[in-house]
Amino acid sequence: MKTHKLLLLAVACTWAMGASAQWQWIDKDGRKVFSDRPPPQEIPEKSILKQPGGTRAARTAPVAAAPADSASAPAAAGAPRAAASAAGASKDKELEAKKAQADAAEAAKKKAEEEKVAKAKAENCTRARQAKATFDSGRPITQSNAQGERIFLDEAGRAAEIKRIDGIIAADCAR
Known part of the structure; x- marks a missing residue:
């Protein structure tokens, strides 16, 4: 046992x-x-x-079709290794193709996200410029307070809102 x-x-x-x-x-x-x-x-x-x-011998490169004479007998002995290497190379090429495909999909996704962000910034820029024009016109501006009542902005509130709008314009309208 x-x-x-x-x-x-x-x-x-x-x-x-x-x-x-x-x-x-x-x-x-x-x-x-x-x-x-x-x-x-x-x-x-x-x-x-x-x-x-x-x-640590040198790698064997894939061998092309060799003539079948007695001088090529040593090359024929390395043929199974070359065939295995070629099979590994085809797998490597498949993996590289899949990796390239994944990289392309990732790049497309990143580009779509960048376009989405750029579109949102453009919309924010347009709204901020419209608000800036409204504030620059000198007309009285009203807002709702915490209780939901409409109040007129005083000079301090107006200056704070203009500063906020200028910050949005600086961030989203810069090209």
């Missing part, structure tokens, strides 16, 4: 080793990245810390 458990533990450890990350590199932001896929092509060779097999 003890041998059975020991064998099971050995198999589990061996299986876990195969699942561990085999690539290790420093990305453009200086963070250490662990992956079972090769790093993107823009990562320089000096930033690759570990590759499958524990070496």
Whole structure:
């Protein structure tokens, strides 16, 4: 029974080793990245810390169709790795396309929000300029107090309201 458990533990450890990350590199932001896929092509060779097999050998570029003679036998041995690299590259391209699509959607959302804010500022500017023209005309201005009664603004109230309107014009009408 003890041998059975020991064998099971050995198999589990061996299986876990195969699942561990085999690539290790420093990305453009200086963070250490662990992956079972090769790093993107823009990562320089000096930033690759570990590759499958524990070496720091150079990455293999995808190999084009080679002639089938005896001289190309070593290249054919690297074909499975190149095929795996090409499959990883297609996944990377899909991820990049999705990221670009998400970035475009985010940019469109941001632009729509900026347009909404600009429209609100334009409306505020128009209202503030109309209010300023009304105050500058010299006509008596009425407001409602806390009890809901209409009262006429005195000079101090009028000056405070003109100062507030000037602040709105300065903030929303500046181009």
